[in-house]
Amino acid sequence: MNAIVAVAPSTARVRTPWSEFWRKFMRQHVAVIAGVFVLLLVAAAILAPWIAPYDAENFYDYDRLNALPSWQHWFGVDPLGRDIFSRILMGARISLTAGFVSVAVGALIGTALGLVAGYREGWWDRVIMRLCDVLFAFPGILLAIGIVAILGGGMTNVIIAVAIFSIPTFARLVRGNTLSLKHLTYVEAARSVGASGWTIVVRHIFPGTIAAVVVYFSLRIGTSIITAASLSFIGMGAQPPTPEWGAMLNEARADMMSSPHVAIFPSIAIFVTVLAFNLLGDGLRDALDPKIDQK
């Protein structure tokens, strides 16, 4: 009789980097809640035109000017008779798009530049880093204002401005990672078997930088939403009657005395959204940081 060798399937889960990350991330309840909130917000922003109770720009309730929150108008009515809740919902679309698109473009270009600078070194590195220095020499929002001064106002130009403003941060981050990764043994091994520079950068170095880029991406979206809203607030971004949150606050400024609630809801909207992205980013950073587990 032949012996039957039974191999019981292992019940222990395989520990992949992804499952490790997931396990650590799920332990951080605040970050998980922030992540769920971000997902809900994205869903609300996408569905906004269908779920907003009123038309955000063209509906005027003249009987309830400046009305406080009620069942009919959850966040109240502004001095022109528009429903604030609907405007906030539509504003989420604008702010999230501005935040996401500008950071995505900035991250894409910045990562590419950082990889080239870190991998090639020499002249490439010097030129790219010098350009980053120059972009960094303009303090904060000033660069974005300069770009808007050239291109003119409007949300598209604000997104371009914020994207350019994000490039150097990502370029420096990725360059630093690339410099340390490229001397590691596995990269040397890839080179020794004849992998081309392109293959090494794309297949072997780039994946090593993703974790840092993802963390920065999340934290940066918060900053970019604030920058875009600030530009709209000082009149360089979205123009009234567009329900952009910063522009809404600027409009509300004139009526702060009589109807502060018109200013409160856009403020809360920006705060909660940016807070969620920041908490999510913090959670991602802790989950991706190998040091955290040992503490």
Place this chain on the structure above:
Amino acid sequence: MLQYLAKRLLGLIPTLLLVGILVFMLVHLLPGDPARLAAGPDATPETVALVRKDLGLDLPLPQQFLRFVKGAVTGDFGRSMRTKRPVSSEIASRFAPTFWLTVWAMAWSVTIGMAIGIASAVWRNRWPDRVGMTFAVSGISFPAFALGMVLMQIFAVKLAWLPAVGADSWRHYILPSLTLGAAVAAIMARFTRSSFVDILQEDFVRTARAKGLTETVVVLKHGLRNALIPVVTMMGLQFGFLLGGSIVVEVVFNWPGMGRLLVDAVDQRDYPVIQALVLLFSLEFILINLIVDVLYAVINPTIRYK
């Protein structure tokens, strides 16, 4: 030390040159003819030609750039298109309010931010840490213009304790500098905490404790000096954030500074003023970073010999 300073100053030249070129190109990147812009919309072709010659816009670009640099060095940025007054005199009265606003904001936010960061690191994962870090993450998430409006509503309008707009006395500085510094205090708190947490786990801290030093001495003498190194770098970067942030805060508080002048200039497409202000803001930022680098070298001697 002097050698280090000289090296740092030389290193500034290419950056300054590139910043200068970018600011100079601002006018040439604009859609449309700068001479026509300066002459006004209903100027005759002859007037436009005259203005072009007057502004030197008919010269080749490199020569124009030299003129621009010469002007910038002597403080001559041409005349404002709106008021026709020299740009330098437009800016002169605006410089001090912005400068002091950023300095006060920096002073309180760095002090408070670091104190919160240290407290959070020392009592890690206990209530001072939780309170401090909740404040910090809120601080980086609340936009300055919204905070300014809230503070103004509460302290100037409802309680009438402080003036809302203008820059006439020290009381005028309180609300704007609080608004401007809040985000920086939050960032400094987060950064100081993480820097301190790392330092407190170092061997030399354990040694200091083993020697029987009191916890206060360990934290303030052994921890602080070492934790300060990354914190000082962060401070320089944050100053840029403050300079940029002042633009928004000045709009909220109707502050008679450079930031509001810039916003008005962009609104009215007053390019000589925009050029001068962008250059001035960047120069200030570059200089502050130089000062920070020197401070850094004072705290951390190893830097000087690299």
